[in-house]
Amino acid sequence: MWRNRITALESWQKTLYIVFFSQLMSVVGFSTIFPFLPLYVKHLGARSSLSVEFLAGLVFSAQAFTMMLAAPLWGGVADRYGRKMMIQRATFGGAIVVLLMGLADSAETLILLRAVQGLITGTIPAANALIAATAPRERMGYALGFINVAQWSGVAIGPLLGGILADAFGYRASFVITGALLLIAGILVRWGVHEQFQPVVRQKQGAKGLWADWRHIFGTKGVSITYGLRFMGALGNSLMLPVLPLFVVLVLPAGALALANTYTGLVVGIAGAASTVTAIWLGRLGDRIGHRTILITSAFVACVAYLPQSLVTAAWQLLLLRALSGAALGGIITSISALLATLTTPGEEGTVYGLDSSLNAASRTIAPLLGASIALWFGLRSVFVFSGLLYLLIALTTLWYLPKTKGYEEVQIVNSEL
Numbered sequence: 001m002w003r004n005r006i007t008a009l010e011s012w013q014k015t016l017y018i019v020f021f022s023q024l025m026s027v028v029g030f031s032t033i034f035p036f037l038p039l040y041v042k043h044l045g046a047r048s049s050l051s052v053e054f055l056a057g058l059v060f061s062a063q064a065f066t067m068m069l070a071a072p073l074w075g076g077v078a079d080r081y082g083r084k085m086m087i088q089r090a091t092f093g094g095a096i097v098v099l100l101m102g103l104a105d106s107a108e109t110l111i112l113l114r115a116v117q118g119l120i121t122g123t124i125p126a127a128n129a130l131i132a133a134t135a136p137r138e139r140m141g142y143a144l145g146f147i148n149v150a151q152w153s154g155v156a157i158g159p160l161l162g163g164i165l166a167d168a169f170g171y172r173a174s175f176v177i178t179g180a181l182l183l184i185a186g187i188l189v190r191w192g193v194h195e196q197f198q199p200v201v202r203q204k205q206g207a208k209g210l211w212a213d214w215r216h217i218f219g220t221k222g223v224s225i226t227y228g229l230r231f232m233g234a235l236g237n238s239l240m241l242p243v244l245p246l247f248v249v250l251v252l253p254a255g256a257l258a259l260a261n262t263y264t265g266l267v268v269g270i271a272g273a274a275s276t277v278t279a280i281w282l283g284r285l286g287d288r289i290g291h292r293t294i295l296i297t298s299a300f301v302a303c304v305a306y307l308p309q310s311l312v313t314a315a316w317q318l319l320l321l322r323a324l325s326g327a328a329l330g331g332i333i334t335s336i337s338a339l340l341a342t343l344t345t346p347g348e349e350g351t352v353y354g355l356d357s358s359l360n361a362a363s364r365t366i367a368p369l370l371g372a373s374i375a376l377w378f379g380l381r382s383v384f385v386f387s388g389l390l391y392l393l394i395a396l397t398t399l400w401y402l403p404k405t406k407g408y409e410e411v412q413i414v415n416s417e418l
Contacts, residue, residue, distance in 0.1 A: 015195075016134070016146060019150075025181045026090075026181065027150065027153075029098070030098075031155050031162065034162070036162060036163070036166050041055050041059055041107045044106050045107065063118040064118065065115075068358045069119075069358075071358040075351040075353060076354065078126065079213070079348060087123060087127060087193075088190055091183070094117065095182035095186065097121070098175050101113045102174075118361070122357055125353040127147055129353040132337075140287065142287055144337045145279045145282065146283070148275070148279035149276050217355065222402055223343050223344060226339050226340055227359055229398060230340075231363050233390075233394055234359070234360045234367075235366065235370075236306075243375045244267065247380050247381075267319060270322055271326030274326035275329050277330070279331070279334045280334075283338060291338040291342070292339065294334075295335040298329075301331075303395065305322075305388075306321075306391060307384065309321045310382065332391075337353075340352050
């Protein structure tokens, strides 16, 4: 029975499901080592006179900065030589560099390896590019939403798994587990995905051709605005990174302070779980009513969820509002990914999502510093207000400036005639 069901699947559906499991393992792996990296820095110690706090910040910013630079270049390579190859590069390369992190002998070595990780990894843009190139345009929201489910599920599972592994077996064991998960993810794609890749013929190749591709994409109506929306959305979500644990301690009762780490993980996890639930549902709904509509609605809901977080006085209030904001974020991420696919030309998916990943990385480079600065100047609660206003700006910008895509309207007409 199961064999008959698998045989009945269309080629793009088989690719979608295999990439889903590959992404799930990849994101679980990377999320496993993410929470305790600052503690690992302290454990390794420094060879230089730099403070542990500064080195812990470099562990995060080094990877984001190099990924910001490398992602658009890898995207251009994907459009010329295939997107499946880029997933394998990110997973197999990630497995090697993560294993080396487990062998690091100093904080400086770890930072160098994190910078290398940013240069060679990037499973999310590679997977998005492959699925955007494979799935039918009228099913784009569903397909990309399905991939987002894998990503958000990994974000929800990974930190808890990493904490358990670190406590039970030590920090280095977590890197071994992560490397193994990335290796399995790469093997799944290597043997399970059969990409029928035909590169788009271009008049120019090399660096000049890549620059021409970027100019063409940014010159397409609505794309620059959509990229701006992506940057603002990622910025609003990442501002919380340096302040959320401190805020959790602020709202917990005195008797529960011993559980601050557990509750912080719960607050992060419930937002990821809510995004997992809404990503695929809102992606499929966007295929019917328009991803622009989903983006406007989700951004307004995110604003409504973030602003009251600045006023909470109890932990359960924060938990509920974080769940609501996570649900809205699932719609924002999926709708922007689908809009990028519908606004751009087929054959450019690698470059499109490479640039998208670069903007995400740029926001992750800036956001922790900006969030910490806002908290220092105006207090912890003001960070939630700033994030809420960013999401309000996303909703208004989409409403006033983002055009309704012609491609989407044509798809709807075709669907109505079938």
